[in-house]
Amino acid sequence: MTDTPDPYKGYRGRGRELLKRLGARVWSDCTITTDTGEFSGIILPRSEQADDRHIVLKMNTGYNIGIAVERIQSIVEHDYKEAHYKIPEQEFPFDPAKPNVTLLGTGGTIASRLDYRTGAVIPAFSPGELYGACPELADICNLETKKLFGVFSENMGPEQYLITAREIAKQIENGVAGIIIGHGTDTLHHTAAAMSYMLQDLPVPVILVGSQRSSDRPSSDAAFNLQCAAQSAAHGELAEVLVCMFGPTSDRYNLLHRGTRVRKMHSSYRSTFRTLGDTPLATVTPEAPPEPLRRDFTRRDPERKLNLYDVFEERVAIVYYYPNMQPDIIESLIDNGYKGIVIAGTGLGHVNKPLYEPLRKACESGVQVYMTVQTLWGYAQMYVYDTGRDLMELGVVPLANMLPEAAYIKLGWALGMSDDAERVKELMLTPVNGEITEREQYNAYVVLQGGLPEVDAFLHDHWR
């Protein structure tokens, strides 16, 4: 290390030559003109191992791109400021008057950082770093943190569900006031469903939280979401498995979604998680405990005895129907030993005729086959059309308004609970916590980006 930082840090060969020639430096806020257009942002440093053919730019959108050296015509520097992304680590203060909350780390964007070697965003969950980044947490609760593992959320699966559920049970036995699970957003709703089935009769809140923008970005929702989650875990009256994420696109409040009725609906918006076919349970801000929007939730009761059902059968699949689907799709699942299939059918729960025969074969050979709807809103109602009745006669069981994802996770769990086909079916059709509701609320068919006064008025007038 030298006192004078290298203005072309990590660049070598052609890349370094280009920067020198055009008078641009690492950390320049600049506009790069290429043969295909202009790109504005900050030039990032690179690692020694990186190729010498690209300049990496952190665009104003927060995303990074690599621009090929030979396409760059000019670089105009507007500003220069070296970034310091290292988050200071600090010990969390303890206040005996405050509730104890445990934050369990699984990986994911809530603590992602930019990797300057590759210019990519990488997960880096360290609870101490989180506190360092967001000291307001200490005003809400005492926080203990524990890293369970560190995986991208698309790599979460039964192994991680079981570890997480068992750790939550242990923490509850130790008497915590609430639990926060830090989780990547991609499959946060799947994990929320898994925890809903595995952890029944919760005495305290279990709050899943993530962030859609990493904490090195100005529009990051990490700190806001984490504080809302801490309020919900420490002071919330709702003792359920809940997802705590942005309500409107602005950081005005978060919504608390029931773990079995929530789904990620936008790849990049912070308001991506939406309750489907039902309404969210509460709003929450960093400053105050959650405000319920409804009354039908399970209330906190530290005396309630938790039931842990830590089982999962892995040979389960979702079959997402598309026109002209061929029998081989179902036949392969039978041949490969799948024990359960959740179909996401069209309309009220339909698939085409060529699938009837393999579905009959599946049901006859003991594979459990259930029907959900790919419309996401509404019910599988297979008695309306002849074709639906035919499918039910083959042994396909409609799951009312259970979301395909919630059904997939539940089937893995139910097949873990019992080897008896009738018992599994009974488990599937008996809602644990809202995954089937008797009717859809009149105002439940809605996705709102929020932030506009009319929309918020709508939310508040109609969700209360």
Place this chain on the structure above:
Amino acid sequence: MTDTPDPYKGYRGRGRELLKRLGARVWSDCTITTDTGEFSGIILPRSEQADDRHIVLKMNTGYNIGIAVERIQSIVEHDYKEAHYKIPEQEFPFDPAKPNVTLLGTGGTIASRLDYRTGAVIPAFSPGELYGACPELADICNLETKKLFGVFSENMGPEQYLITAREIAKQIENGVAGIIIGHGTDTLHHTAAAMSYMLQDLPVPVILVGSQRSSDRPSSDAAFNLQCAAQSAAHGELAEVLVCMFGPTSDRYNLLHRGTRVRKMHSSYRSTFRTLGDTPLATVTPEAPPEPLRRDFTRRDPERKLNLYDVFEERVAIVYYYPNMQPDIIESLIDNGYKGIVIAGTGLGHVNKPLYEPLRKACESGVQVYMTVQTLWGYAQMYVYDTGRDLMELGVVPLANMLPEAAYIKLGWALGMSDDAERVKELMLTPVNGEITEREQYNAYVVLQGGLPEVDAFLHDHWR
């Protein structure tokens, strides 16, 4: 046939005995009390072949249920009115001053009727019946009708797409002012996408229309939708493949959705079709031509030369990712000779690590693999995370904000257009009509059930 109708029509044995004993008749509007609850509706006649163990009730919701004889405790008749469901057939009048429109029938609920043999809803598309049911059509246009085939929409596939596209081309050559396609709603959006790719440079509108409630139900949307479709086909300025269905839940207006950006989002609501990641193109009522909500559409131009690309490769599949998906799902597709795979990944376009190896194998063996997002809203942006970059290196190509269904249909079409991998990729990444848009409009992340004044105000203020 006798002059006095049988008051227990179709009922025999125990069922007939029960009706006699409780003094209830077929066509009674009544309340049936059972050991599990009360059911209100109209007792339907049964066929001679039906069992004698059930009374079939058409409930006030429009759905039919069979109630087991032994559970019925009492039947209270409120009213009695024999239903006449036969729709009169009439010749469509011709007015030389009106535009000529052709209605192509494919089957589906727009003309479904109740089958009194089984108590189920069956498709029964006869264009003459349609006119008989909705004479207002003659005020809008001259209508010719042609039944192409009669299949439930979940059984639509490439064979039907090709027949439909070729017939549309023929009709356009014959000089019609516009075309209506009557279609079941389950896969209406898939067919709309297929027509968008197969029929390019349309001189006149091609309007797909269906109904969510069969025409024997009081809340049917069949006649309203058909009139809106006729207005759009005969008088609309928008010469694109469009889906014409309910905007709000009330029958105030229909929306015209671009064929590549629309999806069925509710299993039973009439307002089920929504434009995703974009805004609808126009509103339309039965009384007047469509009113555009935007300016960026293709205008009617009878001189424009239609290009028909009537090709489709059937060995294409959608893989809808779920946590813990195993390699066998991809391997089976390779083994079974699939030529194209559209993944609906999580988040910005991700799948788990165990799928990398089979995906590499797929790409290396010439299978075209594309990535879309199962969030439905937002973009596949695979350069943000290491994992996305890894997938791209394997050969997986992100499709920006193309909907999984629109991508599946496009890949079948593109593989039909060319055997050359690079050409197929070029076709996939070059939007034909809005299936990829450069950015998502600021107000495009929204599903509204509509009908509430605030919501309509929102629609009209923000979509214009």
